[in-house]
Amino acid sequence: MQDTLVRRGNKLSLQGDQLKTPQAQPNWNEVSLDKIRTKLTRAVGQAIGDFDLISDGDRIMVAISGGKDSWALLDILSQMQKRAPVDYKIIAVNIDQGYSGFRQDIVEEYVRKNGFEYHMEFFDIAGIIEEKTKPGDTPCSLCARLRRGSLYGLAEKYNCNKIALGHHQDDFIETLLLNSFFVGRLASMAPKLISDDKKNIVIRPLVYASEAMIKSYVTKMGFPVICCQCPIMCGETVHGDYKRRMIKKLIDQLELVIPNIRDSLLASLGNLQPSHLLDKDLWDFKTPADMTTPVSESCS
Numbered sequence: 001m002q003d004t005l006v007r008r009g010n011k012l013s014l015q016g017d018q019l020k021t022p023q024a025q026p027n028w029n030e031v032s033l034d035k036i037r038t039k040l041t042r043a044v045g046q047a048i049g050d051f052d053l054i055s056d057g058d059r060i061m062v063a064i065s066g067g068k069d070s071w072a073l074l075d076i077l078s079q080m081q082k083r084a085p086v087d088y089k090i091i092a093v094n095i096d097q098g099y100s101g102f103r104q105d106i107v108e109e110y111v112r113k114n115g116f117e118y119h120m121e122f123f124d125i126a127g128i129i130e131e132k133t134k135p136g137d138t139p140c141s142l143c144a145r146l147r148r149g150s151l152y153g154l155a156e157k158y159n160c161n162k163i164a165l166g167h168h169q170d171d172f173i174e175t176l177l178l179n180s181f182f183v184g185r186l187a188s189m190a191p192k193l194i195s196d197d198k199k200n201i202v203i204r205p206l207v208y209a210s211e212a213m214i215k216s217y218v219t220k221m222g223f224p225v226i227c228c229q230c231p232i233m234c235g236e237t238v239h240g241d242y243k244r245r246m247i248k249k250l251i252d253q254l255e256l257v258i259p260n261i262r263d264s265l266l267a268s269l270g271n272l273q274p275s276h277l278l279d280k281d282l283w284d285f286k287t288p289a290d291m292t293t294p295v296s297e298s299c300s
């Protein structure tokens with residue numbers, strides 16, 4: 001019998017298959033804190049090595065939003081710093097984006113108590129968004145641009161040559177699918193990126209760490225996770241970025257029948273075959289591609 005992907009309730013399942021529904025990744029909530037820390041540290045270490053993220057003498061500004069990913073990033077980078085073969089500095093920076101109710105004091109208390117060099121900043125991103133967007137618009141891309149701009153400025157102000165952001169594996173693969181599905185572009189995020197003016201380098205050391213792993217680590221560590229209070233993410237009618245939520249759900253559902261889908265999608269970003277894509281700038285189609293057939297090619 002041919003396998004068919006069918007919907008059962010709110011899940012996708014294979015009909016006619018012999019597959020059970022294997023668990024793709026461990027249930028991180030049941031894994032000990034020490035083991036999660038080891039895995040997370042290994043994932044960050046691997047990313048640092050693969051993408052040459054940290055060098056001797058770096059002053060790394062870690063952007064702390066108060067969300068779980070930024071706490072995990074700050075914690076792991078600071079633990080690795082103690083035994084790293086290179087010397088780097090960490091500067092924690094938090095931006096109050098101007099949404100009322102934001103508890104910058106909670107962030108400040110944590111970084112102060114834990115001995116980090118830190119800076120608390122204010123940028124009225126909320127005000128600019130209100131002024132520039134119409135009711136009903138999704139302000140996320142403008143917000144991201146404004147935040148990026150303010151982080152670039154702060155890195156200069158505090159003499160930091162790198163800015164570390166807390167994007168993780170799920171962010172990378174969701175962005176890949178969002179770009180493919182809605183933009184018609186095969187692109188995700190850069191693990192290391194130099195700004196247009198060449199003054200800043202953005203690094204994303206959590207690229208190999210799954211969101212579930214991070215979430216469990218942060219819960220077990222008891223970091224003071226807070227929300228930025230933006231109405232999209234934390235307002236009374238929380239709806240988040242609808243398209244991203246949809247993609248998240250899709251990946252969760254596909255994971256039931258493709259257990260390693262997250263690792264596989266991420267691996268695909270480092271394993272391009274330009275001759276089997278359609279980008280004329282990447283491949284000279286006057287030269288015929290060899291006949292190596294990728295596993296996914298169909299007979300039609």
Ligand code: SF4
Pocket residue numbers: 139140141143144228230231232233240241
């Ligand atoms: S969810 Fe809120 S904080 Fe996040 S990008 Fe959108 S507007 Fe900005």
